[in-house]
Amino acid sequence: AQSVTQLGSHVSVSEGALVLLRCNYSSSVPPYLFWYVQYPNQGLQLLLKYTSAATLVKGINDFEAEFKKSETSFHLTKPSAHMSDAAEYFCAPTYSSASKIIFGSGTRLSIRP
């Protein structure tokens, strides 16, 4: 069965530091991979999407993610964290149809001043 793992339910970094949020999907390669962000008391918003056109995907707010088939990973990074990046982030591989989206359990990102 397809699955997704987000390592670390909570990640804390200093303002200006590198952000790395990990996502590993199960062995079968999903056609599409998404990262979503959820700010407090809001719904999820699209950060970026992978569709096999390029392994390095750029998203909003300087976030990017790299698809690595050999590692079954799609980690999310940002070179320099801002206080406004504090939110929960969800990795979501999608198999065959939108009803087959699998959301990770989420990683809460905190930013220290």
Next chain:
Amino acid sequence: IAGITQAPTSQILAAGRRMTLRCTQDMRHNAMYWYRQDLGLGLRLIHYSNTAGTTGKGEVPDGYSVSRANTDDFPLTLASAVPSQTSVYFCASSRGGDGNSPLHFGNGTRLTVT
């Protein structure tokens, strides 16, 4: 502003009562979804609809029903609420149901069943 509107924002409901959560989108998206979000469990799909007139069951459909009479509206009904249905409910839509289109989410309905 185009998007998804959910109502109510929050609700406290006595167990055994019937409740309908409303969801309306103005983006003319074909596909719509209902998720519940629970701490530690992420988002779980309750029901979905790939186009008006059709619906499907998701991962956790028991105790819930949906209808899709038109493109814009996708109400979720709890026929007889139970405490385990206490959760935050999100409605979402996408242009197509093929998985290529990203989901657009509403701001959620926080439901407490006592």
